[in-house]
Amino acid sequence: MGNSTRQAWLKAMGVTVWERRDRPAASPEPLSEGADGDWDRLREEIRSCTQCPLHVGRTQTVFGVGPRSASWFFVGEAPGAEEDRQGEPFVGRAGRLLDAMLRALGLDRQEVFIANVLKCRPPGNRDPEPSEVASCLPFLRTQIAAVRPRVLVALGRFAAQSLLSTEQPLSRLRGGVHAYDGIPVIATYHPAYLLRRPADKAAAWADLKRARGIVHHE
Numbered sequence: 001m002g003n004s005t006r007q008a009w010l011k012a013m014g015v016t017v018w019e020r021r022d023r024p025a026a027s028p029e030p031l032s033e034g035a036d037g038d039w040d041r042l043r044e045e046i047r048s049c050t051q052c053p054l055h056v057g058r059t060q061t062v063f064g065v066g067p068r069s070a071s072w073f074f075v076g077e078a079p080g081a082e083e084d085r086q087g088e089p090f091v092g093r094a095g096r097l098l099d100a101m102l103r104a105l106g107l108d109r110q111e112v113f114i115a116n117v118l119k120c121r122p123p124g125n126r127d128p129e130p131s132e133v134a135s136c137l138p139f140l141r142t143q144i145a146a147v148r149p150r151v152l153v154a155l156g157r158f159a160a161q162s163l164l165s166t167e168q169p170l171s172r173l174r175g176g177v178h179a180y181d182g183i184p185v186i187a188t189y190h191p192a193y194l195l196r197r198p199a200d201k202a203a204a205w206a207d208l209k210r211a212r213g214i215v216h217h218e
C-alpha cells in the first residue's frame with residue numbers, strides 16, 4: 001500500500017511514530033497447492049460436512065484463503081452473510097478493516113492465511129454454539145498443522161478461547177504470547193468489534209506489532 005494509506009490507518013489508531021522494517025518479498029504462490037492430496041481432501045471434507053445443523057442454512061462453506069507457506073495465520077469466528085455468499089473469509093466490512101490492518105503491517109492479504117473457527121455461517125450471525133465449535137474445530141486444527149505458521153493471530157474472544165481451550169475473557173488473553181501446538185498465539189480484538197469501538201484500535205495495533213516481532217525475530 002502507499003505510504004499515505006498506511007499513515008491514515010496508523011493515524012486512525014492513534015499511532016504517530018513507527019519503525020519501518022524491511023521484509024522479504026512475498027512469494028507469488030497460489031491460494032492452495034493442488035498437488036497436495038491431503039489438503040484437497042480436507043477441502044472436500046469441509047465442503048460436504050453435515051456434522052452440525054449449520055449445514056442446513058449455509059449457501060456454502062468457507063474453507064479459508066492463503067498460501068500453505070504463510071508465516072501469519074489469522075483466525076476469525078465464523079462466516080457472516082457476505083462470506084457465506086462469496087465463500088471467502090473476511091470479505092465484508094470487518095474484512096475491509098482486516099485488510100487495512102494487514103496493510104499497516106506491510107502485509108498483503110494474498111500472503112497470509114485467513115480462516116475461521118466455524119466454516120459455516122450461524123443464522124443471523126449469532127454466537128457459535130459450543131457443540132458447533134466442537135465439531136468444526138478439528139478442521140481448523142488440521143489447517144494449522146498443515147500451514148505451521150510462525151504466528152497465529154486470534155481475532156476476538158471465540159477464536160482465542162477456541163484455540164487456547166480456555167474460557168478466560170479476551171481482556172485476560174490479550175497482551176501476552178500464548179502457544180498452540182508450539183506455535184505462538186497473539187489474541188487481539190475482532191475487526192467487527194473495532195468497527196464499533198475504534199478507540200481500541202491503538203491496543204489492537206500494539207497486539208499486531210507484538211505478532212510482527214515474533215514473525216521477524218523467530
Ligand code: URA
Nearest residue numbers: 076077078079089090
Ligand atoms: N467475522 C469473522 O469472524 N469471520 C469472517 O469471515 C467474517 C466476519
